[in-house]
Amino acid sequence: MPKKKRERSKKKKILSIVKKYNFEFLISFLVLLGSFLLLEDFELKKFLKNFSIQIYEGIKFMIFLFLNSIFEYITKIESSDIIGLILIFSAIILMFLRWRNNLIYQYSSSEFCFNCKGKLQRIKRKVKIKIIASLIRLKIKKYQCRDCKLQSYKITSK
């Protein structure tokens, strides 16, 4: 393992040098950048101008492509496609409602800790849980057992 140690001490040495001459590095960087800008002033302006124009054009083109593809898709949809889309959409909604009901059913009974039957104490939820709760329109409360510290949720419909 001496090789690793040597490498580590080398790294430490470099780090300490960087720390020691931090100010000098900064000064030389500023001087270099300043002289570069003085010498290349005109070119840099031109470059920045061209660059921003290119980005602007690129974004414009992307938005155009996006809108165009959406428009083409809408014009291509036929009536049978619309019915198919509605069926798939309602199937997804039914699945979502069933999943939501299952959640309420599974997490409805938590008056006492199911591990040790101890008393539950309400505790703070994470932001993630709050966001999910508001998204699926459910009340989610978080509890912790006073005895065994087991955490659990209680979910009810709003």
Ligand SMILES: [Zn+2]
């Ligand atoms: Zn418990």
